[in-house]
Amino acid sequence: MGFMAGQAGGYARAGFTKKDLDNHLDKSRHLRILGGDANATISYLLGKADIDPMAMAQYSSTAEDWLGSLFWADGICRADYQHFGDVFAFHATYKKNKYKKPLVIFSLINHHRQTCIFGFAILDNEMASTYKWLLANFLEVMMNKYPKVVVTDADEAMKEVINEIFQIQPIDCADGIFRKMLL
Template sequence: MAKLSIYLDRENSIWKVRKVILEHNHELTLRVMVNMIPKFRQMSDAAKAHIDDMHGYGVPTSKILGYMARIAGGYSLLGFMKKEAYNYIDKMRRSKIVDGDSNAAVVYLEGKAAVNPMAMARYNLTEDGMLANMFWVDGISRVDYQYFGDIVAFDSIYKKNEYNRPLVIFSSSNNHKKTTIFGFGLVLNETIASYTWMLENLSKVMCNKALSVVVTNGDDAMIAAMKKVFPKTTHRLCAWHLQKNVTSNGREQCFMRYSLSGYMRTWRLTNLSSNGLSC
């Protein structure tokens, strides 16, 4: 293996060569293969500009690379790999989202908060600058929470937005038995970390008001986050999800005999008998 050893002559303050071995015990990398070595693999500013221009006109990435390869004399002479070009385009697309829709949403919500001091918006970013989680609430919702926020439904089953992000809704019932919304949120993913961030911000925005009961759809990550943020709060499952689970996993004939009132009456009798009680 080729080797060059040097040392510093401190007396004369110059570098000197101690040992030189010019012989190689293997063939040198061919010029056309140098771009495969990570240290030498990079996209030039000219290549990036070329890709940006053609991609801006709607040219597919595969055709862009094919065209650039013909100019360079082959894919091996591009100076970078196909994967790096696709990663670069994906990174640019993500940055446009950061500066586009998500930035517009943040500016809009912060503008609302500037007009209404009771309105609040919270968000955080990923390591590469993408919008991770967002939570927002208006003044009326914050007031309602103080009156009707003892029991809160914590739901995130909706993914109807363009980016397929889980939409979190905090809701309950008011004194007129009408649904009241306490806040909304968009989470990056359905993980304990995302839900914990959402619940922590809900608690801060709502002046750390203690919850008596949190109702969820039974998602493990939601339950774990709830126990972490509100350890003294009771957890309950949503009746709608229970009914859906029972009807989808049970035989239809089992439910045809009962009306809702009849089912509830049988349920109560079953609970009473199991506890050794009578009506």
């Protein structure tokens, strides 16, 4: 905004406000389900499910037909969860992707010190209702196997939903400790 205001000779001459710019950028970051990146992603994941019958993709859409949230787990993820899913880390990155959407990875380190990924999701937002949708779909895809321990990064909405869906208290790790556990 500052660069554009400088080019126009000041904020008053830019022809739009910061709020206008933010609204425009927000609209351009949405993923349309019909055509575009969201459609390509869903088609790709459904094509993968044709090859791997254990692969599952779940997604939600908004009233405007934008992609809401997307969860994916392939056969290896699902098999690993059945063997090692008593404990896992549930963490959301802070919107560092092109669409400024949270990325969630369900993971743990197995007994061979290898990282196991149980699934991942791109979420519409970090609200409790979105996490509830995600964990309900996670449980369905993982054949209703409940974990015994979930390690989180201290997000309050996440902790609330873990308690509600899994009926356990999540282990709350400070950011530095959480990152060490993932390595």
